[in-house]
Amino acid sequence: MKIGVIGAGSMGAGIAQVAATAGHEVYVFDSNAAALERAQANLLATLNKLAEKGKIDDPTAKAIFGRSFFMNDMAAFGETGLVIEAIVEDLAVKKAVFKQVEGIVSADCILATNTSSLSVAAIASACQQPGRVVGIHFFNPAPLMQLVEVVPAVQTSHEIAKQAKLLIESWGKLVVMAKDTPGFIVNRVARPYYGEALRILEEGIADIATIDWAMTTLGGFRMGPFTLMDFIGNDINYTVTETVFQSFFYDPRYKPSFTQKRLSEAGWLGKKTGRGYYDYAEGAENPIAQQNKELGEVVFARILMMLINEAADALYWRIASRDDIDLAMTKGVNYPKGLLHWADEIGIENCVHMLDALHTEYLEDRYRCSPLLRKMARTKQTFYGKQG
DSSP states (O other): OEEEEEOOSHHHHHHHHHHHHTTOOEEEEOSOHHHHHHHHHHHHHHHHHHHHTTSSOHHHHHHHHHTEEEESOGGGGGGEEEEEEOOOSOHHHHHHHHHHHHTTSOTTOEEEEOOSSSOHHHHHTTSSOGGGEEEEEEOSSTTTOOEEEEEEOTTOOHHHHHHHHHHHHHTTOEEEEOOSSTTTTHHHHTHHHHHHHHHHHHTTSSOHHHHHHIIIIITOOSSOHHHHHHHHOHHHHHHHHHHHHHHTTTOGGGOOOHHHHHHHHHTOOBGGGTBSSSBOSTTOOOOOOOOOHHHHHHHHHHHHHHHHHHHHHHHHTTSSOHHHHHHHHHHHSOOSSOHHHHHHHHOHHHHHHHHHHHHHHHOOGGGOOOHHHHHHHHTTOOTTSOOO
16 A cells, blocks of 8 residues: 655654555655655665664665655655645644545545644545544654554544554554544643643742652653653643643633743743753753652642543543553553553542542632542442452
8 A cells, every 4th residue: 555644744754654664655745845855864864873773674774765755746645545644733724635635535545634633523524525534643753652543533434443543553553542532542631741730830839840850750750741841842732732721612621821831932942942941051050859758749649640530531531442541641651650550559539539639629620530530439440340
C-alpha cells in the first residue's frame, strides 16, 4: 500500500519515516517548498545517524529514503490506500484540505487526521464519504513514541476503524482506541498534571522546583510538570488546555491558568525561547527545590489524585477501555504506572476520601469525585479485580 502524508513539519515527517520504515512508498505533500526540502534533508540525516549507530544497516537506510517522496503536488495521492493529514490545528483549514483530497484519492482510500484536539466528526463532515475518515493520532516524535490513538468519528465505518488499527499495529505501534471526545485519552487525562501543578503554584503551597522535585523524586515521573511544560512549549500546552476547556463546555476541571497564559503572552515559551518557568540562559540561577518530604508528599498526592480521578472518569464515560487508558498513559506520556492500577494500589476508598477532602476545602466542581470511584468504593471493587 502507498501512503500519503499531508504536512512536512516534524509530525508529518515523523509519520512518513515510520511508514517508509515499515516498507511503504510514502508521498509527503506540503505547499511550502522550504518545509519539503528541510524534511527531506532531516530524514536523510536521521537515517545516516541510525546507520552510523548500527541501529539499521546502510542498505536499509537507503531503501527507506528511496521509498520517501517529497512533493508540492497531491496528484500522487491517487494511488494511495491511506492519507494522513498532519497540518495546523485549525478546523476550517483541515476541512478544506479533506474536501480537496477526497477529489483526488480512490474511492477505497482511508482518510486520516492526526489532530490531537479537534473533532474528528467535524473534519469528516467535509467529505462526501465521511465513513472512511478516522483519527490516527501519533505522538511526537512519531518514530520514537510507541503509542498511537485511533479515533473513529460517529460517521466512521467499523471496517475502516478496524483496518486503520491493524495497519498501524503492523508498523510496530501500540494502538489504543478512543472515543471522539476532546483530548481523546492522553491529552484529556494528562490535563491535571499541568493544571493542578499550576494551581498549587498559584496558591503559594510550593514553588516550581519543589513541585517538579515532588513529582520526579517522590512520584517517579520522568519530568516534573514545569520542566515538561517548558519542554512542550507554554504556547502549545496552554492552547491544548484552552481548547479542551472550551470543548468541555467550560468544565472547571480543565480551567486554564493565568500564570501560563501570561508566560505565553510574554513569549516565555520554555526551552525553545530560552525562558519559561525556568531560565535556560547560560549561567542563569534557577530556584532550588526545598526537598521537604512532608510538603512533597502533599503536592504529589494532590496531583496524582486529580490524574486518577480523570482516568476514572474517562472509563466511566466510556472514552476508552480500562487497559487502553492505562496503556495510553504509560506509553503515551511515560507515566511510571497506569493510573487505574495506581488507584488500586492506593485503595479506591482512600482516593475518594482525598478527593472529597479537596472538594470540601474548596467547594469547587473542579474537585468533584468521579461517580465511578464513589460506586467502586461503596461496593468494595477495584479496577483489576474485586476485593476479598
